[in-house]
Amino acid sequence: MARRNAFETVKVARRVKRPGALQYFERVFDGFVELRGDRTFADDAAVVGGLAWLGETPVTVIGTQKGTNIDDNIARNFGQPHPEGYRKALRLMRQAEKFRRPVITFVNTAGAFAGIGAEERGQGEAIAKNLYEMSTLETPIVSIVTGEGGSGGALALALADTVWALENSTYSILSPEGFASILWRDASRANEAAELMRLTAEDLLKNGVIDKIIPEAAEGADANFAFTADIIKKELLDVIPKLLAKDKRQLLDARYARFRKYGEFEEQS
Template identity: 50%
Template structure:
């Protein structure tokens, strides 16, 4: 489904297509016209995709066809073996995880999992985990720690599920515990924000030595819609909230909240998922290499210092 701001691009693409078809059907040479329009298309794309507003990026971060955790595990990793369940209550389909190899390196992975269509989205609760999802993530953190393998987390959630069942089973408690568990790991840890980094439900698997983010992903304390509903008393002001929250990859890099931005193909990762996944793989390998020399204790201290330093205040 095209996004509103992409419509001029689509219209131009359609015209070029029509022109090519006319040329083919009638035998008239329209190559010069086509080339002209194609140049215009490239300029238009550059203008639109080169000047995305924060709200447009939020829309790209949610676009259908954007690579999900399972897509990345399938294409960038080898021999992913999914492990299920929290050993206490249930298996949460909104968080997946298991064992995998990255270019021959043994790793343990988890990630939020959104559906790739409406049916799967319902099954996966739109990537909004219940407490059992975080308990599963913690189990896998322990597994990585026990065997000394790097722990990689993919973040893509609108937020932890805000419902009665989640509250009854201690949503706040498991998020706090997951933050703590991940912060204490003595193995290299990397978190990569694939799409949406919605608040505590994202951070619960985001306390890593290095935090990477895809170019059009967002990460903040609240979604733009909820923020607008509270501060502007109108969820329709979400574009303004997206602006104010400084939630884009570039903004987060400036704040020190993320360490590096992983580039996306033009028009967003959903336009060329394979290309995006290649970039993700490259970034993960590079980051793992950076963390390689650190001892278990140094990895813990590195993470402590990283998060301890975040914040802006005045001494007085």
């Protein structure tokens, strides 16, 4: 089939029917038990998480969840987390560290929510704290971008030992609309922005932002969910034992180095 251009990929990544974290929890793992709340303020339904079995291994699963209809979307704030969502994720990650359970995150969000309450409760601090703590979390972390990887709101769940992305997912500094609006003051040039932003899985693999592309059936992960979910399961079953076999120092040094490498610059003496 014909290759999609970048903005077509953005549209596939945003499809309402694109599977969310909860669907992956049910399909890829066994015995999912949902755990809620950040123990401080609230339970943010845009971020879901809990415990499950990956084969014979207990794991902690976390992800962003968009709604499947209007009511659900309102309850889940269209998958855009508030600070309490990030704090809930961090709580579950700390718990995973305590029991040395691997953490697997599924990211599909347009970004951290921009709102009054989100600012009042420290959206910036919540994201920063996740980056800070995840960088030394003493248990393996695998992150999979399954749809939209929207900026800091996605990164706050994706500082991992290995980061994967679905074939038709995107991961970018901002939405193409936002990018066009900031740089050219014209959100309608989103199509053009998408091309320039190198936000497709293929681009991300090329510049080392992700380590692996998870294939989708030609019609997309929404149309053939089993195809993609089964590949994810197979890949996780392969990588998790390898990450668990590393000692803590090795694991954290490699994670630090993974993010330490980003940047392109020149130096004059």
